[in-house]
Amino acid sequence: MSAMDSTLRSTLADRAKDITKRELATYSARTSGSQRANARARKVLPLGVPSSFQAYDPYPIVIASADGPNMVDVDGNTYTDYDMGFGALFVGHRHPAVLKAVPAFWIKAVRVGKLIQEIFQMRQSVGRCTLFKGRRNMSQGDGAN
Numbered sequence: 001m002s003a004m005d006s007t008l009r010s011t012l013a014d015r016a017k018d019i020t021k022r023e024l025a026t027y028s029a030r031t032s033g034s035q036r037a038n039a040r041a042r043k044v045l046p047l048g049v050p051s052s053f054q055a056y057d058p059y060p061i062v063i064a065s066a067d068g069p070n071m072v073d074v075d076g077n078t079y080t081d082y083d084m085g086f087g088a089l090f091v092g093h094r095h096p097a098v099l100k101a102v103p104a105f106w107i108k109a110v111r112v113g114k115l116i117q118e119i120f121q122m123r124q125s126v127g128r129c130t131l132f133k134g135r136r137n138m139s140q141g142d143g144a145n
Contacts, residue, residue: 024058033074037062066093 028035038059041048047055054060061073069092071081081088091098 028058030077031059031061031073031075034062035059037074068092068094 035058038048041062046052049055049060061077061079063071064074065072066081066088069080069084071079071093073079081093084092
């Protein structure tokens, strides 16, 4: 039987559809809270997410908490965060040193968007890491102009 045989292709396509249907049913059963939360979020955010790369079908999981490399969704399912975006890649979520430093910074950060001394100090500290040499600190959208 040739790999190009239409019967074989049809059989494989049918199996793929069955697997997809089964996996979507499992996903829906495990993540009903995420489905409800995303439905609410779609009323105020395009696609129900803050950034379009976070949207996927049938709906994205909604994270309730994260610690170290792990995240827990609103349904209580635990996931390993292999994406580790927004700086978590370097130290994980909720690193004790970061948790200690952030409140003191945000008290002074009411001037967000302005140059403040703490940003220079943070940049000097981060700049010691070879990975960051010559990099500019940016928030979402800063680089768009």
